Amino acid sequence: MIYFDNAATTLQKPPEVARAVTAALSSFGGVGRGVHPASLAAGLAVYEARDAVASLLGAPGADRVAFAANATAVLNIAIRGLLPQGGVAVTTAASHNSVLRPLFAARDERGCEVRVAPHDARGSLDYAALERLVRGADLVVLTHASNLTGDVYDAARVAHVVHEAGARVILDAAQTAGALPVDMAALGVDVLCFTGHKSLMGPQGTGGLCVAAGTDVPPLLEGGSGTHSFDERHPRFMPESLEAGTLNAHGLAGLAAGVAYLQARGMADVAAHEACLVQRLRAGLVRMPGVRVLGGGEAAGHCGIVALNVGEADSALVADRLATEWGICTRAGAHCAPLMHRALGTESQGAVRVSFGAFNTEEEVDACLEALEVIAHDVSRGR
């Protein structure tokens, strides 16, 4: 099997990740819920995960990294926390439903206004329109890289404009954390949301948000904290203010191992490796008649994703042939990115998304190109 669906979740992870989770399962007590050795082991593992993530992503410190189940959970926390009742939010058409739906819910249920900056038919963000929309806004939620095209957007430029306008910016780094060097402080964003199970190499059920110093995100959930038990409301001290209930310490031990692998290998090396694979695939695709590669018009860069279509063929059928005839796993359909598909004109056809991870190889790319060549030939002949 060739696994090219890393934008959904990474399948090939460093062996240390599984070892860490396995060890945790047989040794951890409740995290933050006692001071005996088993509980301390869990607590220290979670602390190591906070520290590792803070270091990798440029967060102010371990105490500014809060964990939750995935990027969707933390985007809900950040959006609900920073968008006031009746407030104005701005996002872009590249946003995933994990951003769009919480914003539209705020529009429908809390009287908020939602403005969406457009992308053109090549997937490029209209920065001028975004800058106009930011005026008078309370919050901007920017997708760092499209989960459909892989294009990276200029977060530093957007953060600067947002702060000039007196608003705050949340960065959805689901596709870039662990795939590209990402430095929250250098980008100047107020909150960075990430998921653990994609390029950070952790298990599913892990994710988190990094919160800049001076930014207060109120809790979305209230409940067990292991601390301040006689307070009627959930404690407001970061990071535990955003972590009601017992954390997934087993998973976070794996996440810490995944991040440690990335730190040891170096983010520059991982990014360069995936960029080589993208370049190799794109170079092969441009020579294939009838194949359309989506996106690619952004100056700010690209992560390890290539989206394509073969003629007018249904993307689901192309992906199914890749899987059943060649054992190549890709993702077809709408990718929870409805507005980007609309911008690209692929609402009905969808797209075939090929997404690389740190362990994919050039030989696998070549095998994919050979398969797509056969499919393109068949499609051109009406088969």
Place this chain on the structure above:
Amino acid sequence: MGKATPHVVATFYTTTAALAMQKAGVRHGLRGRLAPIPRQLSAGCGFAWREPAEGGAEVASAAADAVRAVLEAEGIEAEGVVLLDL
């Protein structure tokens, strides 16, 4: 229960700060450890750092200074640092 002896007890607002102290305390060579917070203290976090301070007022003062120095060096926010017989 054994005989009570003097300890410097540092309390924290969050479990995360307490765990940071655990790592820092080991790194800086403190003799103490994390333990459940004594009930006579009403700190929010259930963890406390207990640093042995037996041997008189000077020893206790030095132990408290050592704990405070680690907190300051590592930027760990404590809710309080007190001397207790535990």
